[in-house]
Amino acid sequence: xxxxxDVIVVxxxxxxxxxAKFAAEGGASVLMLEKDRDIGMPVRCGEAVGADGLAxxxxxxxxxxxxxxNSFRLVSPSGxxxxxxxxxxxxxxxxxxxxxxxxxxxxxxxxxxxxxxxxVYDLIKDGDSIKGVKLKYLNEKVEFRxxxxxxxxxxxxxxxxxxxxxxxxxxxxxxxxxQISVGNVDCKSNRxxxxxxxxxxxxxxxxxxxxxxxxxxxxxxVAGNHNKSKSARKYLDDxxxxxxxxxxxxxxxxxxxxxxxxxxKIAADNIMIAGxxxxxxxxxxxxxxxxxxxxxxxxxxxxxxxxxxxDYSYKFLTKYEKDWHKLLGKSYERMYKIKSAVSKxxxxxxxxxxxxxxxxxxxKRTLGRVFKTALLKHPKLLFDVVRAFASV
Amino acid sequence: MIIVEENKCDFCGTCVAVCPVxxxxxxxxxxxxxxxxxxxxxxxxxxxxxxxxxxxxxxxTLA
Numbered sequence: 001x002x003x004x005x006d007v008i009v010v011x012x013x014x015x016x017x018x019x020a021k022f023a024a025e026g027g028a029s030v031l032m033l034e035k036d037r038d039i040g041m042p043v044r045c046g047e048a049v050g051a052d053g054l055a056x057x058x059x060x061x062x063x064x065x066x067x068x069x070n071s072f073r074l075v076s077p078s079g080x081x082x083x084x085x086x087x088x089x090x091x092x093x094x095x096x097x098x099x100x101x102x103x104x105x106x107x108x109x110x111x112x113x114x115x116x117x118x119x120v121y122d123l124i125k126d127g128d129s130i131k132g133v134k135l136k137y138l139n140e141k142v143e144f145r146x147x148x149x150x151x152x153x154x155x156x157x158x159x160x161x162x163x164x165x166x167x168x169x170x171x172x173x174x175x176x177x178x179q180i181s182v183g184n185v186d187c188k189s190n191r192x193x194x195x196x197x198x199x200x201x202x203x204x205x206x207x208x209x210x211x212x213x214x215x216x217x218x219x220x221x222v223a224g225n226h227n228k229s230k231s232a233r234k235y236l237d238d239x240x241x242x243x244x245x246x247x248x249x250x251x252x253x254x255x256x257x258x259x260x261x262x263x264x265k266i267a268a269d270n271i272m273i274a275g276x277x278x279x280x281x282x283x284x285x286x287x288x289x290x291x292x293x294x295x296x297x298x299x300x301x302x303x304x305x306x307x308x309x310x311d312y313s314y315k316f317l318t319k320y321e322k323d324w325h326k327l328l329g330k331s332y333e334r335m336y337k338i339k340s341a342v343s344k345x346x347x348x349x350x351x352x353x354x355x356x357x358x359x360x361x362x363x364k365r366t367l368g369r370v371f372k373t374a375l376l377k378h379p380k381l382l383f384d385v386v387r388a389f390a391s392v
Numbered sequence: 393m394i395i396v397e398e399n400k401c402d403f404c405g406t407c408v409a410v411c412p413v414x415x416x417x418x419x420x421x422x423x424x425x426x427x428x429x430x431x432x433x434x435x436x437x438x439x440x441x442x443x444x445x446x447x448x449x450x451x452x453t454l455a
Contacts, residue, residue, distance in 0.1 A: 035419075035420070036420075044404060119419050119420065121419070136419070154405065155405060155406065155409045156404075156405025156406070156408040156418060157409070158408065158414065161414055167409075168409070168410065168411065168412050169409050169410055170410075171410055171435050171438060171439060174406065174409065174410055174439055176406060176439050176440070176441045177441060178441045178442065222441075224410065224435075224438065224439050225438075227438055227439055227440075227441070228438040231440070231441060231442065231443045232441035232442070233441055233443065252402075253402065253404070254402045254404045254406070254441040254442050255402075255404040255405070255406055255441070256404065256405070256406030256409050256410070256439065256441075258409065
């Protein structure tokens with residue numbers, strides 16, 4: 001194995017794999033480092049994704065699609081059920097363990113080297129200039145030098161901080177989340193269920209995402225400023241006790257979802273930040289799989305261009321920031337405003353909106369119709385919210 | 393000071409992400425609070441989804 005690469009990608013999630021793939025395809029020598037033993041594990045994710053977004057990267061494949069989605073169910077705080085069926089552009093609940101492998105294989109097949117159990121603990125610097133990474137690998141301290149580092153090291157990102165970029169997430173913008181994968185539950189395998197309200201998940205929502213017959217991911221996110229008085233775990237325990245007391249729990253994962261603005265600065269000399277680490281998450285839905293892949297693609301592409309030009313300065317890399325802003329960053333600014341407005345809706349507001357929508361006959365309850373009806377109550381707002389989810 | 397119940401921790405890094413002074417280090421199944429950096433703001437205690445971080449008077453309180 002070499003000790004010097006054009007590009008080092010820290011993190012082997014969707015953003016990292018796409019960064020590695022596109023950098024390698026652009027002609028750069030690439031090393032991707034994953035701290036865990038296995039790419040894709042543990043799965044800290046609800047696993048739902050829009051079909052359109054994914055299709056830009058790879059053909060759908062049943063080996064990583066756990067279920068195909070064409071409907072939503074919204075449950076209001078009072079328990080009123082609103083079903084929305086026949087979504088024109090549906091989605092999937094993924095099996096992220098297999099999916100993330102697939103993405104890493106794409107990077108590997110493009111020529112990127114990959115190491116797992118490789119924990120990056122610092123940067124190599126010459127003065128202020130970044131020259132590579134220091135890592136622990138199989139209990140040994142190792143160093144790899146590179147011209148560019150792409151930090152796709154997740155919500156707990158520290159690589160950016162070492163480079164002097166502030167990546168800290170404000171507590172009000174962090175969703176404290178927990179999810180269990182459960183069997184023996186009554187769920188519909190083509191439908192995503194969302195529960196709203198201050199008793200279920202204040203400042204967030206609870207999801208039931210089917211992974212098969214009687215098998216689902218059930219989780220919730222609570223806005224950080226609400227988690228103080230009652231933790232995400234307690235909200236989930238209460239929900240399960242009330243709704244699925246017989247469920248068998250196969251696994252529990254916890255984590256934070258950065259429902260914030262994209263970081264204002266996602267590049268500097270010799271470094272770019274992508275994915276959750278850069279807060280590339282739809283602030284309304286909390287969805288970040290395709291966002292991260294898009295961010296990784298842009299970063300990897302620009303890294304390869306930098307290698308070809310021999311220019312690794314911020315001045316050259318800043319095009320990545322502009323490209324991201326144009327592709328998704330700008331629309332996420334708007335989503336963030338919507339999120340702020342939604343967080344002010346009371347349970348009564350949500351109940352009234354649900355009543356209006358449910359007064360429509362089922363056959364006419366298409367997404368478009370629901371939008372129009374919701375407009376009566378909350379002009380523009382709900383429209384954008386539902387659209388945000390439809391494009392996770 | 394802030395302490396972590398390591399045997400309950402899921403090592404998800406949510407606390408690391410909200411720490412304003414970079415005082416939490418996480419490596420595989422090991423998490424350390426750097427007490428010389430920590431400013432006792434308690435944000436990590438609030439955000440933890442499963443309540444494994446706690447504020448204590450001193451380390452002996454845990455035992």
